[in-house]
Structure formats: structure tokens, C-alpha cells
Amino acid sequence: MPPPTRKLLITAATDLLDAGGRESVTLREVGRRAGVSHNAPYKHFANKEALLAGVAAEELTKLSESLAALREGSRPEGEVLRAALGEYISWALAYPARYRLVFGVWSAPFEDLAVAAGSSYRTLMAIVEAAQRAEQLPPGDTQRMTALLQALIHGAIDLTMIGHLAIGGKGNADADGLVDDLLHHLRVSAAAVPAV
Structure with a gap:
């Protein structure tokens, strides 16, 4: 068929x-x-932007499914988080036009895109929350922690795409390396939080 x-x-x-x-x-x-x-x-x-919103919704749905699949195994929550962030970076660098489309500016709301974006965000936030429960990330506002991780990822992706981040070059790091650095610092911070 x-x-x-x-x-x-x-x-x-x-x-x-x-x-x-x-x-x-x-x-x-x-x-x-x-x-x-x-x-x-x-x-x-209805128009080109509606079609592009359909493309963006499809991309976010696939990304969300890919991230959700990482949670189905028995690997530790810290590894799931690292794999999820790596998946996010790999997708963006492999498909830069799709990444820019998904996270670009839209002139109108599109229901299918809003649904896919919400699902994708909730999937990532659930991974972050699980890592917090496993003490791989500091406790606290999960939404804020997710925003912190996304800010680093998006910044690192954007800097990589425009040539301002490279191992042996500007920043002497790549996006994955910066994620590793941040997760290390967050794990150290989580370990320093006194048990209640």
C-alpha cells in the first residue's frame, strides 16, 4: 500500500x-x-509555512521517539541522559536545515507542530527528571534544568555550525565535549548536595 x-x-x-x-x-x-x-x-x-510546520512536526516526533527509545533499556539514568543529549546534537548537525526549521520563528501557531513540540519537550524533561532522581543532576526545578541543558546544546550546535567551535580550533571543544563538561560539573554539584 x-x-x-x-x-x-x-x-x-x-x-x-x-x-x-x-x-x-x-x-x-x-x-x-x-x-x-x-x-x-x-x-x-494551506500554504508553504503550514507544509513546513508539518515537516517540523514530523522531525520533532521522530526525535521524541528516538529519545523515548533510549529509556527502554536497562542502562543507568546518567547514560540515558548523555545518550539523549548526544542524539539531539547528532540530529542537528546531520540535518542543519531541519534543525533551523524546527527551532526557527513561526508566524502563526500550528496545532500539529505544537503537539509534537510538547511531546518532544516532555520526553526530554522526563529523562532529565529521572537523572535528577538518580542523583546524576542536582535536585530542583526540572524545567529549569532542562532549559539549561537545551541552552548549552543549542549554543554549542549553533557555534559548531558557524565554525566558532572545534576541537583544536575555536573553543578547543566540540558540542559533545561541552555536554560532557557540563554533565561532569552537574554530577559534582549533585554529589555535593547533602542528603536529606
Whole structure:
């Protein structure tokens, strides 16, 4: 059974995004690549931004599923957290146009994107909370701790993408190394918290 038209359109748009960035995605070209009529995209998406929101929602859903799968094993919570942050970085550096799209500015709210973003964030926050319970991170506001980790990840990804972070170069570190550094400092901080 062939995939539904909406899925074909999102796949075609993702391919165009990867090849040439947001500007290269047009509804007409997406329809052509998906093998449907030039009007078919308009039956599924009101405009280009709605189509791109569908792409972003699909990416966040896949990322969330990938992070959730890390929790299914029996590895320690600290390792799950490190693997999750590494997965996040690997995805962003492998697919920079998708990363920029997902975390870019949207002119209007899109329900499917909001749902996917909420799910992805809750998945990451659950991993952070589990690491806090396992005393791999300091106790406290889990949402704030998640924001701290995301801020480091996004900053490191952005600096890497523009050439301002590299082992042996600027910063003498890469994104993964900075995550390791931060997690080490947070583990030391967590160990210093007196038992209640």
C-alpha cells in the first residue's frame, strides 16, 4: 500500500529542505517530487509555512521517539541522559536545515507542530527528571534544568555550525565535549548536595 499523500508531500518537502534550505521548498515542486498534481499540496496544507510546520512536526516526533527509545533499556539514568543529549546534537548537525526549521520563528501557531513540540519537550524533561532522581543532576526545578541543558546544546550546535567551535580550533571543544563538561560539573554539584 503506498504512503498517504500527506506523508509523500512531507517527505518531498524534507528532501528539498535538506538540499537547499527553506527557500527551496515550494508547493509546486513538492507536488511534482511527490508525484501528485500541482494542486494536491493545497488540499493538505494551506500554504508553504503550514507544509513546513508539518515537516517540523514530523522531525520533532521522530526525535521524541528516538529519545523515548533510549529509556527502554536497562542502562543507568546518567547514560540515558548523555545518550539523549548526544542524539539531539547528532540530529542537528546531520540535518542543519531541519534543525533551523524546527527551532526557527513561526508566524502563526500550528496545532500539529505544537503537539509534537510538547511531546518532544516532555520526553526530554522526563529523562532529565529521572537523572535528577538518580542523583546524576542536582535536585530542583526540572524545567529549569532542562532549559539549561537545551541552552548549552543549542549554543554549542549553533557555534559548531558557524565554525566558532572545534576541537583544536575555536573553543578547543566540540558540542559533545561541552555536554560532557557540563554533565561532569552537574554530577559534582549533585554529589555535593547533602542528603536529606
